[in-house]
Amino acid sequence: MDTMTLWHLTHWEFAALAFAALLVGFSKTAVSGANTVSLAIFAAVLPARASTGILLPVLIAGDLLAVATYRRHAHWPTLWRLFPAVGAGVVVGTVFLVWADDAAVRTSIGAILLLMAGVTVWRRRRTETAARPTEEPATEPATEAPADPATSRSARLKARSYGVLGGFTTMVANAGGPVMSLYLLSAGFRKLGFLGTSAFFFLIVNVSKLPFSAGLGLIDGNSLLLDAALVVFVVPGAFLGKWAVNRINQRLFEQLVIGATVVGGFQLLLR
Template identity: 45%
Template sequence: MTVTTLVLLGVAALLVGFAKTAIGGMGSVAVAIFALVLPTKESTAAILLLLLIGDVVAVWHYRRDADLGLLRRLIPAVLPGLALGALFLAWVDDTTLRRSIGGLLLVLAALQLVLTWRSPDTTRVGSSRVAAVGTGAAAGFATMTANAAGPVMTLYLVAQGVEKRRFLGTSALFFFGVNLCKVPFSVGLGLFGAQTLWRTALLAPLVLVGTWIGLHTARRLSQTRFDQAVLVATVVSALALVVR
């Protein structure tokens, strides 16, 4: 790998850690960087292991803040979404894959903006059974195909009016479980190799540094600034998937 490649991967690893403990939508920017320097399908497995490292730190730190009630509503739809995503990943080319996910996220971000503009209280829509099933399936599909479910979950929790720490704790536990479920699918698709494991070991310390920065950033963000930041990160990450 060139020095430029190593620097880009290092920045992405920092963003992975930061996203896990602060602003989740930034994780898709890291996904975009990985896909820029690696083949897209290989990059999904390479970043998955780094995401799991960040998940462990986030779950431990926010373990008392997770809303298990919200998670129980999402989980039944996640596994079908993962299975559909694995099939999609096996059949489509890289360009179609990333643009499909990016386009979906842009639509969801636009929907959230419209709902917020028309009515500041989006909890009624966000708490519906249809929203829970749709979010679970979309998160499973997006995370399997492009490790890009962070913005999907972000939009769902923002629509619920979830407070900052409950947002971070619920997201942390959700993605730790989902990412563990993705490992067998990735192994079955033959996406793990010796080079991927070596790269993970090299970048893991930077993920931990990113989680530390994220923890300190989250403490300083007000609830309003936090909501604004996660929505902006959603749009940026979606654009990164579409245009990269």
């Protein structure tokens, strides 16, 4: 088994994981993608392979809270379009985890974090002159940009590409958030539609990953005991996110998240 128990941790290590769990709750109800910081913390405190299995139930707890908050705003046609490609990406990621040792997983997580930080910066530059989804009024309906018939084939190719990459990154490193955020933003989602669709997406995808992670030895009774201690911290994070979603300075927070993600990625690559 590659898992760790609660008793292996120092007080400072547990405090770092608790803070990461709080960030998971915050990201699920306010700033999607902020849990890349949580990913970096988990992979820094725990063995890289073990961190992916221990973080997964914590993410699912955050997903449940996000679904409870934004369940009326999901756009199901988008979800059904993404799921087949995501499933293929999860299978590829599982095969990679069977082959990869802890060093390879740690390097992959670091590289993925840096890639996602770059994607986020690129996305922000492209949308600087457009209305940001997180700046829309809270009363905006959950809508998707109308599909242009002339580009429907291109739209299907984009959904498949993002879906496979999202499935692979979420299986290997629980880092599919920035990939899916980029896809949903490019599809023209407003804030509530974005949050509701991503909430259901990650709940379904993360639950489907449980048997794969258990089969790889990344989840067992010991790891679930640690998860039970950490899930407690997800709840206040989710309430904080719900309170802050219409108050937070989004631009500054994203800059902090990107900076922390880059630092975490380099830390993993240089370990």
